[in-house]
Amino acid sequence: MTKQLLKGNEAFAEAAIRAGVEGFFGYPITPSTEFLEYMSRRMPELGRAFVQAESEVAAINMVYGAACTGKRVMTASSSPGISLMSEGISYIAGTEVPVVIVNVMRGGPGLGNIAPSQGDYFQMTKGGGHGDYFPIVLAPASVQEAIDYITLAFDLAEKYRSIVHIVVDGNIGQMMEPAELPPMRKIPKEAPEWAVTGAKGREPNILTSIYIDPVDEEVVNIRLLKRWLEIEKNEVRYKEYALDDAEIAVIGFGTAGRVASSAVRAAREEGIKVGLFRPISLSPFPKKQIEEISKRVRRILVVEMNSGMMLEDVKRVVQGRVPVEFYGRMGGVTPFPDEILDEIRRVDSNTADVADLEREQWLDRLEARIAGGK
Amino acid sequence: MTKQLLKGNEAFAEAAIRAGVEGFFGYPITPSTEFLEYMSRRMPELGRAFVQAESEVAAINMVYGAACTGKRVMTASSSPGISLMSEGISYIAGTEVPVVIVNVMRGGPGLGNIAPSQGDYFQMTKGGGHGDYFPIVLAPASVQEAIDYITLAFDLAEKYRSIVHIVVDGNIGQMMEPAELPPMRKIPKEAPEWAVTGAKGREPNILTSIYIDPVDEEVVNIRLLKRWLEIEKNEVRYKEYALDDAEIAVIGFGTAGRVASSAVRAAREEGIKVGLFRPISLSPFPKKQIEEISKRVRRILVVEMNSGMMLEDVKRVVQGRVPVEFYGRMGGVTPFPDEILDEIRRVDSNTADVADLEREQWLDRLEARIAGGK
Amino acid sequence: METSIIISGFGGQGTLFAGQVLAYAALHAEKHVTWIPSYGPEMRGGTARCTVIVSDEEIGSPLTRNPYAVVALNLPSLDKYEPLVQSGGILIANSSLINREMERTDVRGFYIPAAKIAEEIGNPRLSNMVMIGALLAVDPVIPLEVVKQSLNEHIPERHRKTLTMNFEAMERGAVFVQETLLTKKSA
């Protein structure tokens, strides 16, 4: 296939269809609505299930039910909608059925706005729902990655009987870029053996997340955790740029990482030895890779479109080996490359101890920047 | 007042009443239902509002509405119910109205069971809802602390216009202990100036969490974050035991911390120089205190009733100064002191590098223990 | 000094109340005390159990794997807790419902025909108080008199008419133990 100019949300949706999604259940919410709209046209066309649910609560529980049949199913929503799905997500995790969920994140908390944000990092990676479970979280940063990682998402979900979240922001959803769609996959005729399909000639299958005896629940928890440790070993994904000889490492995911790459390139042109690490799997978090980087560089700058969430994971991994600084924009503001370039320059020449005050220091700089009209 | 023998859930509820709660909105869910039942009797008796809502979704939005009037209001629920409240919680945070929420945590994920658990640590401390917000999270470990901290919770909620979560587990809720209730507080007649009470002789008050222009939302995000940094400075709370000369520090909250205190006492009797640090404010996390401890001890053991959640925060703070080990029970299993004593003995004599494998190593030990019938 | 007691039996045998009687008495005696019921799926399994810990110091865990004393009002309770009682601890079995011998030889074991005694007093629901009386006779964790005073103060009004019966049940349990001890000694 050759490259086409594709819009993020639509490429996402079409890629899901080609990956064999047989059920889409969703509710309109900006900026993910185009996903649902695309599906409302394409799914019936292909004889597949599409339901505009009465709410996100219903949508995730439709997904939950459909997933129990062993078919590839998904939903797409945006921050408040994901919050409404929290209970269902925890049930899906506890029942160990594969589900793919796309979150086109927007500014928050609360109703907030519809602009691009990364403020759901914690909700997505640490589990917004109750109890011990471990979702896979992938953060593509381009239309091509959106296509590639939603395809992967279905495979991983099935392989590990896990939830896979895809998190992007409105920038990725709205952008057009040249990208290549994979061919349409054949839909398997056979359901997995654990699925509910009618107990024809076999013992009934029961799918549940209740284990009333704590001893039994602990067995499940151990199984989930061991599976997770497997996932942590096998499924870390990331992109690096110019890190080989870097003295400064910038770390950012999704749009923030992508914007940072422009700043890194510009900084390189100024002779600053800076490189970029862009986690794609936010969970499992690229612990080993960042640990290695922290042994090679002088300083790390974390860039996010939130108040410093991945920052915490980076700091946990870096273990104080080098100072970790932070730059973020919030509330739906996408940083421009020049802001990050300024930060890279500053970090490059900074030798001071950060002393766990990286957020305080950043806030001062941010407020000065805003006061300066940028 | 003298001490009475009080049951956790009822002491909690009565203390909330004495702290001046004027509205309780909830939905039955084990093991927090007694809270609602107690309120269903006491609140109408006092002419205060009690509504058994149609769901947790409705309950939190009733709380949200009532909080907008400036009155002290609350709900109590349990893990899956809290998940259903995620959206409302994020709205409350974004609207900056004070609310107290009690979570009597149970085994999960999903429906799980009703046994005591700490599996919602991430959900509570990192924000189960979407967007950048920072709830205060308090974890009492006795009936007296339940009383004291729910009183404090209302004060903090009001002071910072913040959400205050109180997290306990069924052990605390079901336990009877001698404790002292505070006197009944007078309910203030005046509403705060930001509250909606009818725009009589003043400009209308509007309470909302929507800031459609990212620039405006960022202002809110900065305000919330600065307020949070204030809270981090002022509102850290914890209990210490035998840490002065300790070479080993055990860190655990709530029931796990309390059970650990028995083990620590027993270990001391064996001559092991071990002490206990029990965070009460899980958020703000006692960063400085644990940092200090990590400079004094040889090794740290984190004990939780989950798969190792606070562990991540501890590791982030300890920054690799000393090895951090982990012991947890999951799925509603409450550890006995002897298990933790075994762990303390083991940690005391362990000199090996843990190398970020503390969970893998713990799982091996846990499975051996379970196989051994303990 | 920390003393852990588990009282276990069928639902309806008054195990939770018996534990509360001890807990109130401990409070009365100005001791630290925790009372915690069995909680979780067992609530629905027809068993009712509580753990009472009485201590001179602040109490850590309200639960214990190896209790110092066990009051077993039915057979499943004996089966479950006999192996767990601390060596040198106390195991009191309701012989009205339990017809097997204890296997442990390193604990102080007693058989109390609690139901029979309760019926003799005229209230079959008092087995629990008989057993408590027996326990306190073996080890007066809290003196019986304090328990009585405390019960007098905390008994729900609707049950006040049974107060003396409760006293009698405890006394009869205590007497039974003392007689057993005498027998044992003489044996």
Add this chain to the structure above:
Amino acid sequence: METSIIISGFGGQGTLFAGQVLAYAALHAEKHVTWIPSYGPEMRGGTARCTVIVSDEEIGSPLTRNPYAVVALNLPSLDKYEPLVQSGGILIANSSLINREMERTDVRGFYIPAAKIAEEIGNPRLSNMVMIGALLAVDPVIPLEVVKQSLNEHIPERHRKTLTMNFEAMERGAVFVQETLLTKKSA
């Protein structure tokens, strides 16, 4: 080489489509390209804007604070972007709707009576194509011929009848710029 272009105007002026035409052409020319519309509250404010970045290398940020070229179809767009165009960059203003002078002297500024030209062609909706033609005449980021080929391939079928008009609009825009340049040189 990375070229960033912002096309900005009222909703209905075809700014998003004009950007897409450039993006398709860039793809046609085997360049890296991103197209991103204004997104957020501005969508509701009556303005429509897109950013197109064309590059020989992989593109990082699809957004830029300081574009190389700005095509301003209305006055608010000129007001907003004139201060932001890179020094030495391009600023093309639709003089049919904009009646103020540019203030920047360090950019290559052009006034195109796009609406007038479009009306002359017979389709007032083609202002956007006139402006694109003008832009490409100032700097052929993508050669006009490639843009035409690409438009021929990607124009929606229902609009195919307007294809030659589109071509003409671009050509007229380009010619207008060339004439302006001649005038300037001769001035």
Add this chain to the structure above:
Amino acid sequence: MVMEKVVYQRPESLTDTVTHYCPGCTHGVAHRLVAEVLDEMGIREKTIGVAPVGCSVFAYNYFNHDYVEAAHGRAPAMATGIKRVRPQNTVYTYQGDGDLASIGMAEIVHAAIRGENITVIFINNAIYGMTGGQMAPTTLAGMKTTSSPLGRDVELTGYPVKMAEMLSTIDGAGYIVRRSLHNPVNIRKAKKAIRKAFETQERGLGFAMVELLSSCPTNWKITPQEALDFIENSMLPVYPLGDYKVHPELAGLRV
């Protein structure tokens, strides 16, 4: 010579697991009727049940066919998901009044609005059983529960909600009836209704719900027989039995 025939035996669609229901609880009757209908229709092997949260949370242990366990109130949404991707299966939910009429109100109403081809067995026993006897939306006026200790005050909590009446106003509903389980005659009628509700699904006639007046001796704090009497004397006047909506195509169906 005298031979013997089996007049009644445990249906194949029930497992041999002993239920956790209290003695005399009519959940068991409802289970049995559903199982008998599945047997009689010969659809056990293609049936997928959806269990609720509430006393019947463990329904999947008692039915001998595929089962999933829903989040509280969301069984109709879960059933929708299943039915939409596997229309060849028979899908039903089994829900109590807290589940269906309180927290699950939106899901049941919208399943009916969509005319979802699923069957709903709705157990109305006027109380929350599993959590220990709190007020339900179906609790009778004045009835004491652990969360209405002085009796349900209709001024503050409203009147009992009538789901069959309400759902029958919805176009997508194909079969909406109320039956009772308080005596043999009514149990027989209930079974016929359950049969019709499954036939509705098999014929693609839309959403079907059988509301069953049911007892909760434990939380009502009376004996099983008294509980049946309570249904007859106190619930029937508030919840009239009847056919609230029957799709014309079902009119001639004899079961």
Add this chain to the structure above:
Amino acid sequence: MVMEKVVYQRPESLTDTVTHYCPGCTHGVAHRLVAEVLDEMGIREKTIGVAPVGCSVFAYNYFNHDYVEAAHGRAPAMATGIKRVRPQNTVYTYQGDGDLASIGMAEIVHAAIRGENITVIFINNAIYGMTGGQMAPTTLAGMKTTSSPLGRDVELTGYPVKMAEMLSTIDGAGYIVRRSLHNPVNIRKAKKAIRKAFETQERGLGFAMVELLSSCPTNWKITPQEALDFIENSMLPVYPLGDYKVHPELAGLRV
């Protein structure tokens, strides 16, 4: 000498803020009527409004009294919370059809069940406006929307939901009517209904809802006047105007 009197002027209960509604959108008419009623009843200074998520999300900017902004669909729950702790205030929600009839179904039904003393203004324009024209539960059969691109298929998505009819079956409802905003006569009737709905609250007669058939020229993709014609010709037959439930104590009320 000829004097001039003001026959109509902008009500005090509206602010001077220009609405973000599209030209000809009848949200504005509904706003105006509510404001006029609050003025006439003299209750502006004790009124608290609850805005929904949907096109009227910014209602609080346009009304000159206290306002809160609810989560999507939860306005009745939020209003309940406010009314319960401040019964002395007048509390109303203003909700669209996605908000009230889709995601907020449980909350509106239960507010009615509880007989919550609140007033609900329900704008039924058969579409999701804010997110750009998706199908609502109230969308007419066959109507094209961005999520029913071939027209609403009632086999898959069900028939339009009739909230007034459904809620009128609930005991706690005190005043449930449907009106329309498509011409002056109906606008006058709508205003009277809004007045009665607020009077219902002032008299403590329970839950009150006025469903208003409303237009969405932008997403229906027709002119404002055509949109009013669409209400008359296409919506009225599906959504009959009328009084679905009127508390007896309101019967004699002249407004």
Add this chain to the structure above:
Amino acid sequence: MPIRGRIEVNQLHCKGCELCVMACPQDVMALDMEHLTPKGYHPAQLVAEGCTGCAICAIVCPDAAITVYRETPQKTRATA
């Protein structure tokens, strides 16, 4: 001659709720107060002659614990 029937009560499932006893039209059932089921209930049983195999007991039984049998007199083949 009246129709004769009998029942078997499954001891595993019977919870002694007595609904069958109350419903039996022949009044020939009672709980067996001498025995306990494995779950600790007094099970229902036939206590007198007169069972017609009408199955009312089974219809009201919440635990599907009752199997009902009825005699079917073999007809002579004369008419065959």
Add this chain to the structure above:
Amino acid sequence: MPIRGRIEVNQLHCKGCELCVMACPQDVMALDMEHLTPKGYHPAQLVAEGCTGCAICAIVCPDAAITVYRETPQKTRATA
């Protein structure tokens, strides 16, 4: 003599939706195609004699943009 009225259209609020124009029973309103409001709309206006101050335009106006006046002839005090 017919009742005489007039209207004022608030240029800030009017969005030129034309509903008042369509509704005017006297047919004396039209959009002012010569002018734009600050928001960019052609506002409604009276374009002919005959306004009775009936306020129908105000009743249908979604933006409460219209103020309606009506002449009230001063009565002579004779009857007072």
